[in-house]
Amino acid sequence: MKIVFLFLLLCTATVQFAQTGNVDFNSPYNIKKFADYLFCDKDYLRAALEYERLTDTNMSDTTEIKIALSYSYIKDYYSAIQKFSGIIKPSVYFNEAKLEEMKVNFLINDFAELRSYFKNSFITEVGKYQTEGEKLFNYSYLFTDDELPLKDEFILPFDVKEKEKISSFYDWKKEPPYKDGTLAGIMSAIIPGSGKIYVGETGDGIVAFITTTVFAFIAYDNFEAGHTTRGWIWTGVAALFYAGNVYGSVAAAQVHNAKITFEFNEGLNIYLNKKNYYIPKYEFCD
Incomplete structure (x- = not known):
């Protein structure tokens, strides 16, 4: 009986393997x-x-957008x-593809192309x-030194919840709360350390004032005592x-400004990532 059962099991496995x-x-x-x-496993290169x-x-509209998204990801x-x-009408994802195209131009910092594409095609x-x-178009001005649009026009496409945040970015x-490097240098030339205090480095400014003043006094004291050599030293x-x-005050202003710029750009990027660059959510893997 066991032999018959094993035989039947072997035959079944053989048929399944053949199938x-x-x-x-x-x-x-x-x-x-x-x-x-x-x-859906996020192995986008192999998926593409x-x-x-x-x-x-055999290519569908969904397949085309997935290929493009895979390369973007x-x-x-x-x-x-x-x-x-390459995704053209009448693809059901035509509109999404054009918005994604703007997003990619944003990610590669090609803001000139983004604006041109928006105005001439989008x-x-x-x-x-x-x-x-329009939000991406306006947002691009925050990353360049180009002249900003009027504030009312700039914040117009954003909803009420966003307007306050976008308004602060615009302002x-x-x-920008930059410090003038030339002014910092002049201030420290007049009163040692005051330029650093102006930049916000109060501790360094006080130290610079004390050390410079002390060494100047020592030099003066040696001249008064007739120790000319030590006085000159x-x-x-x-x-x-x-x-x-003086140099440190100018450099401190430059570092301050670079830090401010970095933090501003970082804040913009974090906000945009949180908003997913205003791209709609896809339901391909749900």
């Missing part, structure tokens, strides 16, 4: 199924390569722009996401600290 062996893994259906799995094995007749922005620009060709496109860009030391105090 599995007949599966065509290179069929369009299986290629797409595997690519979908890779995409699998999708691209499909012929034009792996930061192959050149390929992403090519794929997004406004006239895209039916949806006009508000989102900062319009009048201490004069040189005092002059060195004095010059360093």
